[in-house]
Amino acid sequence: MEKIAVLGAGSWGTALAMVLYDNGHEVKLWTHDKSHAEEMNQTHQNIKYLPNITLPEDMHVYTSLAEVVKDVSAIVFVLPTKAIRDVCRQVKEVLDHKVTIIHGTKGIEPNTFKRVSEIMEEELPPELYNDIVVLSGPSHAEEVSEKQPTTVTASSKTMKDAERAQDLFINERFRVYTSADMVGVELGGSLKNIIALGAGISDGLGYGDNAKAALVTRGLAEIARLGTAKGADPLTFVGLSGVGDLIVTCTSVHSRNWKAGNLLAKGNKLEDVLAEMDMVVEGIRTTQAAYALAKEERIEMPITTGLYQILFEHANPKDIVDQLMTRMRKHEMEDLSLILSNRYTQ
DSSP: OOEEEEEOOSHHHHHHHHHHHHTTOEEEEEOSOHHHHHHHHHHSEETTTEEEEEOOTTOOEESOHHHHHTTOSEEEEOOOHHHHHHHHHHHHHHOOSOEEEEEOOOOBOTTTOOBHHHHHHHHSOGGGEEEEEEEESSOOHHHHHTTOOEEEEEEESSHHHHHHHHHHHOOSSEEEEEESOHHHHHHHHHHHHHHHHHHHHHHHTTOOHHHHHHHHHHHHHHHHHHHHHTTOOGGGGGSIIIIIHHHHHHHOTTOHHHHHHHHHHTTOOHHHHHHHHOSOOHHHHHHHHHHHHHHHHTOOOHHHHHHHHHHHSOOOHHHHHHHHHTSOOOOTTHHHHHHHHHHHHO
16 A cells, blocks of 8 residues: 555546555545635535546645655646646655656647646656656546546656556456557647547537547547657557547547537637636647647647637637548548658657
């Protein structure tokens, strides 16, 4: 048994805390919201994010970072991308020993284009952690908390640390594979949120499975183009962090990105959608980041560009879909050939 801090008491943070608890670890959960912590400690439920799940009575929820990181061997960050820098800075001030850092956040910082692990490396002194591990893959918090079968990937710069995270989380219902491609795992988990927004828009416009299948497939090509340009192995994107995450996020009503896209397609304004959902929709900020990054890298990402126009330039969703369907003709395998060619000639 180890003492582990989970920072973030949203749906995914709570679900991962329960996995760790089921594996025999002492889990300390943290939220910045005092009323949320008090409610969870009193009711043993996360009514706001996982209303139908009962939490263990001895899983305490903290609002003090100093208390929650005291004597722990690992810290799991499950926070919105926009909160990572600030919370890392706060952790740096109160953490006095070396730990394993794991994060389950799927996003890219818009202004810097940094992945979450890169933000952490900038903000946390190396003497405070062994290495940083990303945990990503096709996983809805609702299903994980109900102990339904789920499979994810743990990746780090060193396989030893990826395997450590694997050991902490793996059980008969939560299977964890390891990967050496941290760039690909992080980017796959982040960029798929953009395509999930598109899938929600497609469904909201009343288009069928044919359209969504095309969107997901061509979306994967965009993810692979940008990912390989940033150093990822293209084969990562046909695994759990690519195809797997795309399937689960683009086809399920559990997906907050799908839901946001669906509401946008039905004429709702972006600010009204975000207010109604009351949860962070990572795909919106990631669309902003990926659009700018693609322009900087001179990479063609028509779906991402279209979604950027819908989100930030108030374009009509149906007009954007029509534009995508009437683009210049090209050979389907052009993208794959180029990606593989780049991989094997570098």
